[in-house]
Amino acid sequence: MYKYDHIDQTLVNQRVAQFRDQVARRLDGSLAEEEFRPLRLQNGLYHQRHAYMLRVAIPYGLFNSKQLRTMAHIAEKYDRGYGHFTTRQNIQYNWVTLEDTPDILAELAKVEMHAIQTSGNCIRNITSDAFAGVAGDEYVDPRPICELLRQWSTLHPEFAHLPRKFKFAINGAKEDRTILLCHDVGIELKKSKDIHNGELSNGLTADIYAGGGMGRTPILGSLIKQNLPWQLLPSYLTALLRVYNRFGRRDNLYKARIKILVKALGPEEFARQVEGEWAHIKNGDDNFTQAEWDRVAKHFTKPAYKSLTTLSNEEIVNQASDTEKAAFARWLERNVKGHQVPGYASVILSLKPHGSVAPGDATTAQMLAIADLADQYSFGELRATHEQNLVLADVEQGKLYALWQEAKKQKVALPNIGLLTDIIACPGGDFCSLANAKSLPIAKAIQERFDDLDYLFDLGDISLNISGCINSCGHHHVGNIGVLGVDKDGEEWYQITLGGEQGNDAAIGKVIGPSFYADEIPDVMTNIINTYVAQRQDGESFIKTYNRLGITPFKEAAYQNKRAKEEKAQTAGDAS
Structure with missing residues (x-):
């Protein structure tokens, strides 16, 4: 993974010192809150319902065991003993004090981490595939481009005060695991074909999608540029951001995202304006060079893999005792993914224990134990997923049984990945001052209602996403089943959407009708699922059954x- 050089470390250290001074001036009253607010936001510090919340970046979801131990230490010393992994490949601390935040940032800087641009109207943490570099369907490892763009965008003076926040997602695989089309800009990397002989060349290009987003107006991004050479990404994205910066709405918070501008102009006209701006700068000095690629790419070399033989599923299951084989096989089916290298696998550690903690939460003890597991089984590296789980990307197949036994002790081995109770949820009204309703009790109630693993396995893949407000931090729009908290006359209600989907067939869910009280949601979910079970054909997934039948029977x-x-x-x- 990428290692800071002198420039990186100096920048982050200076940022900590700068923020320490800003906090001191805020505390002594010489810096007013309206002046301090944009400063703290661009350092990831929010003022939430009960306390300050600090959002720490995990760039493109990649981190190491040392960093995780620091995250655990921060949770124990400065928070309430846990951290919350988000849908944007960040970690949040929900109970920090203003006085402590400079010290927290200083501790993060020691392990090459920061909270820069995790909030504010700027380019946010760049996200990517949690299985980058190991996925069997990968065209190209996107991490060098992710890192180059992270460096390009960090503290970029021209884009520090955009009309609204701006989010990039970068994919380099056949399957989209980044929710690419729901970002302000989605970048699809691919190897270009040499037109002379049809064979793959070293030419890396990008297709650019713009204007995607969720929130109040969910829209899928539109393709505006194809086959852009990777070297030209900075100049092209600069042109794109300049058009947005110039014409994006600043008079209306709810219409300020780039998706509104692209929709208003139309994708073709937006692309034309970007091309017009790009013509003036495309041959400038801001583009990437091969030397820059080499400098960054050397940090993303393969670990010291052993020469192993690929094991069959039967051989792996036979590692377990007879009494454990069924449970181990179930975990292998849902939580273990294929790998590029023979004899290795990637393992998803579930942060979704049924009904006991909020989705995405990990305690200090769990984080410390998972750091140990990363050192023992996966070259000391980890990944954070959009689904709020963690990944050990490089596990020997012969050690999967031993890992499973250790993961069970930490309650991160529930075999529910991709199932109904692998719920994505924002912190909601329990913490967030923007939320209209609580998310976490709804997730807990659904997990408790559907606690039978046999039944969940029979249902198969179903995504359930919950957001506490229209900002859609829980990505409810792209859940097969989405739940949105809404306010009605000061009361918490919940709106249901159906038919959302992420991945290559991304789709925005449709609202089924009037909202429900919180205590009605488990029964609503039961009725929707019962309809699916009664109507599915030949082992259809939920989304395939929904797409075949339409919304009416589920509604x-x-x-x-x-x-x-x-x-x-x-x-x-009538009787009375």
């Missing part, structure tokens, strides 16, 4: 309990 099922109550009340009223 009717969702409201059947509400209709029964209304009919009962009507009957009682």
